[in-house]
Amino acid sequence: MEHPVTANKISGLIYWFFPVAVGIIQAVFNSYYQILPVTIAFIDGLTFYLVLGLLGIAVWYVVRYNDPEKSAVIQILVSHIAAAVVFTSLWIVSSGIIVKILINNPLYDQYLNDLITERIIGGIVFYILLVSIYYTYVFSQHNREKLLRESEWQNQIRKTQLSALKSQINPHFLFNTLNSIASLTLTNPEKAHGMVIALSDFMRYSLRKQQDDMVTLEVELRNIGLYLQIEKIRFGNNLLYRFDVEEACNHHLIPNLILQPLFENAIKYGVYETSKPVEVILDARKFPNAMEITVINDFDPESVPLKGEGVGLANIKDRLWLVYGSSRLLTIERGNTRFSVTMIIPDIAESIH
Structure with missing residues (x-):
């Protein structure tokens, strides 16, 4: 089954639109209310949400490994709880490191520490939403494949019946x-x-x-x-x-x-x-x-x-x-x-x- 983000250009553009849009909205909000300087606000917003998008692409493979048609419910839950923790941790740590490399500002360090709880919650919520979307895609593909198999089966039956009648x-x-x-x-x-x-x-x-x-x-x-x-x-x-x-x-x-x-x-x-x-x-x-x-x-x-x-x-x-x-x-x-x-x-x- 193809990755839904890389399957075609349209799905890829739709996927990347959301993290970029959220990052820009957050940057505008922080700069408008003078929480952060404009440059730092945009570096922070775009970096965090572009990294979030990159990690979100990898979440697909966790979903594929835990296919509901092949895996037990307990296994799926345990896998996704562990993956959500790793996903959120990687997102916050890696994004923070990248921004600190780009920005050396004590004010930003304080901002980053103040938002740690909100970003942990945001990362988990994003993971849950993304997993839900991926599973919806998986179910739709399974259903499509099932319909195709049924259609092929019906065609084979029809051809067999036609051959029998012709004979x-x-x-x-x-x-x-x-x-x-x-x-x-x-x-x-x-x-x-x-x-x-x-x-x-x-x-x-x-x-x-x-x-x-x-x-x-x-x-x-x-x-x-x-x-x-x-x-x-x-x-x-x-x-x-x-x-x-x-x-x-x-x-x-x-x-x-x-x-x-x-x-x-x-x-x-x-x-x-x-x-x-x-x-x-x-x-x-x-x-x-x-x-x-x-x-x-x-x-x-x-x-x-x-x-x-x-x-x-x-x-x-x-x-x-x-x-x-x-x-x-x-x-x-x-x-x-x-x-x-x-x-x-x-x-x-x-x-x-």
Whole structure:
């Protein structure tokens, strides 16, 4: 922990302002009331309080040695009583010697002897005040460090949770794709071969981007394009899709792999449950301070079970909350034949990490 006086120029200036100011005030008082000649009054006042300031800097090390978080109360009290005696004695003796070297005046010797009691009391009071200020600084630094540790800990927890949520995506998708490949090897080996190649491209791309917390929408859509190529092999002409994206949205940062569960959901409840062609539409619009992404798909109300939102949408809700700190960024709407999911992606995503 840095010394509060030497930590920066401002704290040093504030610290030295007080002993200099008190020394000048005392000198003015003594000279005004003719207790001491002007020259002697200023030498006395400035010498005593500059020495007091120098000794006060050393008091910090007594405070650091007697940290309340590491030392017993009795030890702290004994240490500070002893230090206060040494501090006051050194102050009065050393200051007196310096002034006597500078001034050889019997009148001043008498003045010094008359003020000995007041200066002992003043030295002890100054020591107590200074120790109180130093301990206030120590407590504030401990509290600041504690808050920083808690913040870092929360960030680590958040990153761990995000990684766990992200890791749920690929295994779920791989399970479905490998099942499809297994089926196609029996019914259509050529399609199975094409799906293996498409899956290889998708996984290569995903692994390269796996460590990125945030990617641009353009990059994420490229990833979704590879994913949809695989699903297109599975469903053929029954799966139609298009992206309607404003140019300004392409470079907007979004959480990595967050769109895939939306398309998985659309295919699962739209394409998978009907023999008719189903169109999946992604619409991205830029607004001040945010981007809105909507994924829409047709569905057959007679075939689709209406209960639940599925693991994918719950995963997205959790990730949006962890990244942006809001639970209101995902909206789900179900019409008679259309299902839509809308995400709001704020501009500032890095501030929570």
